[in-house]
Amino acid sequence: MTPGPQEGAGWHDASMDFSKDMSYGDYLALDQLLDAQHPLSPEHNEMLFIIQHQTTELWMKLMLHELRAARAHIDAEQLGPTFKMLTRVSRIMDQLVQAWTVLATMTPPEYTAMRPYLGHSSGFQSFQYREIEFILGNKNAALLRPHAHNPARLAEVQRALETPSLYEGAIRLLARRGLHIDPARLARPVTERTEYDASVEAAWLEVYRDPSGHWELYELGEKLVDIEDSFRQWRFRHVTTVERIIGFKRGTGGTDGVSYLRKMLDVVLFPELWRLRTVL
Numbered sequence: 001m002t003p004g005p006q007e008g009a010g011w012h013d014a015s016m017d018f019s020k021d022m023s024y025g026d027y028l029a030l031d032q033l034l035d036a037q038h039p040l041s042p043e044h045n046e047m048l049f050i051i052q053h054q055t056t057e058l059w060m061k062l063m064l065h066e067l068r069a070a071r072a073h074i075d076a077e078q079l080g081p082t083f084k085m086l087t088r089v090s091r092i093m094d095q096l097v098q099a100w101t102v103l104a105t106m107t108p109p110e111y112t113a114m115r116p117y118l119g120h121s122s123g124f125q126s127f128q129y130r131e132i133e134f135i136l137g138n139k140n141a142a143l144l145r146p147h148a149h150n151p152a153r154l155a156e157v158q159r160a161l162e163t164p165s166l167y168e169g170a171i172r173l174l175a176r177r178g179l180h181i182d183p184a185r186l187a188r189p190v191t192e193r194t195e196y197d198a199s200v201e202a203a204w205l206e207v208y209r210d211p212s213g214h215w216e217l218y219e220l221g222e223k224l225v226d227i228e229d230s231f232r233q234w235r236f237r238h239v240t241t242v243e244r245i246i247g248f249k250r251g252t253g254g255t256d257g258v259s260y261l262r263k264m265l266d267v268v269l270f271p272e273l274w275r276l277r278t279v280l
């Protein structure tokens with residue numbers, strides 16, 4: 001027999017005995033991770049549905065990790081690391097936009113067969129998603145309610161509601177760097193969703209009219225726009241995938257379904273950064 005490509009390929013000294021050493025699976029806790037898929041229906045496609053959501057939740061975990069650290073770095077005036085973290089968040093979001101193509105291989109009859117097994121569960125109750133919305137400034141105290149049955153979880157989502165958003169951190173940074181921000185804007189309760197403010201737009205305008213004079217702030221502005229751009233694409237792919245799979249049925253979470261999700265397409269996370277483009 002002719003030697004295969006693996007012969008002499010340098011694996012003979014590879015570690016093979018993990019009775020005492022930590023292995024790949026140990027390090028990654030794969031026993032737990034791969035034992036967490038429990039289809040409730042006899043349907044073949046439910047595994048896709050579960051894994052699509054679980055992988056998204058894992059990526060959301062990393063996005064939150066990056067967004068929280070980015071917020072802390074903005075507060076500490078360390079913008080170099082902030083930019084790396086925000087770039088990573090955009091790349092994750094881009095990847096989640098692409099991921100919809102996998103789920104879109106599920107047809108309406110295939111989903112309809114497993115949908116009754118979902119009960120009232122829905123992505124609407126995703127606490128990590130809600131925390132991402134909150135840290136990006138789309139605050140809404142009413143959406144804490146689905147977590148009321150779990151006090152520890154409720155406390156965690158509530159903390160995200162009560163912590164200044166990343167954009168709030170950016171606005172405070174503009175003020176610290178000597179750009180005028182209306183004191184009333186700086187005193188706004190942090191539990192409220194971001195709303196357009198003329199002094200914030202004027203401050204960003206100064207930055208965008210002289211990028212080389214405010215290079216870091218300019219780069220920060222564009223990183224935030226990158227994130228909102230990819231988040232909008234994610235929302236759009238979600239609503240389009242939902243319409244193609246369940247049409248205009250009411251959601252299992254109790255909302256109007258597609259019409260609710262379409263309204264969410266109008267959310268603007270960083271209003272001044274978008275508005276300034278018209279007057280620049």
Ligand code: HEM
Binds near residue numbers: 052103111125
């Ligand atoms: C067959 C695929 C899917 C369908 C039919 C679907 C349907 C829906 C519907 C109808 C809603 C509105 C809430 C409700 O009343 O239930 C919703 C919300 C939501 N879904 Fe999905 N979804 C699908 C896949 C996904 C995936 C893969 C994710 C990723 C984690 C996801 C995450 C979310 C989130 C986070 C919300 C809340 C959105 C918000 O409040 O703005 N969905 N979905």
Ligand SMILES: N[C@@H](CC(=O)c1ccccc1NC=O)C(=O)O
Binds near residue numbers: 118251252253
């Ligand atoms: N809201 C969906 C159900 C759904 O998609 C779902 C159900 C349980 C766990 C995650 C889900 N994904 C996103 O909402 C529906 O109305 O069919």
